[in-house]
Amino acid sequence: MPSIDIRDFHYAYPPLGQAEPHWVLRGVDLSVEAGSCVGVMGATGVGKSTLCQAIGGIVPQLTGGIVRGQVRVLGREARSTPVPDLAQQVGMVFQDSESQLFNLTVEEEVAFGPENIGLPPEEIESRVAWALTTVGLIDSRERSPYQLSGGEKQRLAIAATLSMSPKVLVLDEPTSHLDPRGKREIQSLVATMVRDSGRTILVVEQDADWLAELADRIVVLADGHVVLDGPPDVVLGDPDELLALGVGPPQLSELASALNRDLGTHFAFTRLDQAEGLLKEDLGGDR
């Protein structure tokens, strides 16, 4: 059974005044196998965040609006499972992660979820310590979340989700405010969660270079549905097609295209290791 199973999903936010309903999502089909990492890309306003919130049941339970089709998460109907119940298995990190933070200290923020499901104190402490160490904030546990920088707040929001040990993790642009080091840390963190603990991850991201190194599969949304779906090398391999959809290609795939166009080569790469191997071969093996 797939962890996330979305079929012919349509959604319109509640119309403003007399306006016609505007269908943000118009027939999304997306099935995500347990233990895989799917990257979602698409232009601003295409409905990526709406889709994330539908997986967490927030859309339509807290937003209202009109729904057709279905979203099932771990076998449960997201539309009718109470959001707090879903939240125990589906971790969400929102794009404006600052809006998720409300406790007085960093450690309280991370302990909040585990406390609310009634875990024993020693279990809570070990989860808090693990989550804060994982995101590199263990030395800031006494600080106020409001004293943190933008990137630190983003990592804190991720830690607060990790401490719930969710089976499914939905990350909406989790690295948008992170510096290169922070981005690499989140990348290896996500990879570890998929590889070692079999979690299912859906991550929305604009940075295709970052996503290419991480995702098993990339899905591109346009016009309210999935228009491209496949392995990163295939989906991210055609920069012109991506740009036409408002999506930024990885710089390495832009490079492969440029080399092919001007040198008559036939490179196809999106990741650093891959590019290094192919170019070394092209230059004559022993370099």
Next chain:
Amino acid sequence: MGTAELGTDSGLRLETVDLTFAYPDRLPALSGVNLRIESGEYLALMGQNGAGKTTLAKHFNGLLRPSSGKVLVGGRNTASFSIGELARRVGYAFQNPDHQIFAGTTRDEIAFGPRNLGLMEAEVTDRVDETLEAFGLVEQADLPPAMLGYGTRRKVALASVLAMRPQALILDEPTSGLDRRSVTELMALLAAYSGEGRTVIVITHDVRLVADYVPHCAVLTSGRLVARGATHAVLRDASLLAATGLDLPPVGRLARRLGMDGADVPLDVVAFKRAYQAVRGGSRKTGR
């Protein structure tokens, strides 16, 4: 000093002298920063999360006041400006759009600044229309910005600052949450704005963005200024990048791995292609 520099159509020089700042009960967020940004300069302010980029920027519009040292705007100490006087000269777009968005419609949000500059209503309308068009927000003009998606809210926040046409413009991580098309359009807009002689500062840790678009940069680490100069010169300093936690853009990292990392490590696709062509030509010849 100043009258010409404080005229509305020119840029503005921004300068810090031995600027030190500490938030209450914390170690200094900025220590002895001496940074001079020339009138009309287009500069990226880079550094890791928590390096002090936003803290530094907030000194230029008076949101923060130095613990010691001073900040000069157009040659004049910011201590002698009211917040209002500074705000009309130095525009600042927050990292989080929700820290500034408040109006009922996108149109009103963008009109708020120009209207408060005391412009005639016809001029306000012109500027708003122009700005909506430039940011691709025409369809959202009559919608409440708080209901728009995050990327679109960011555009509204940036648009409302740009509509004031400040002499110095500071944008805090303006591209996060924007798709590639919006990034390309925004960077074209900023290049044009800077081309009119205004001062533009972009706070970011996106090295690829800076390499592609921003001619000058300054790098902060733990509250100290550690580099300042032409972008390409700064980004080619490998030990500096390592020490500041910044990274070369992907093509630069690839070049390093291939040993194409002389003084001119390529920082964009075109430069890489040229360098690769040269190496490849060389290796083919020796192969024969």
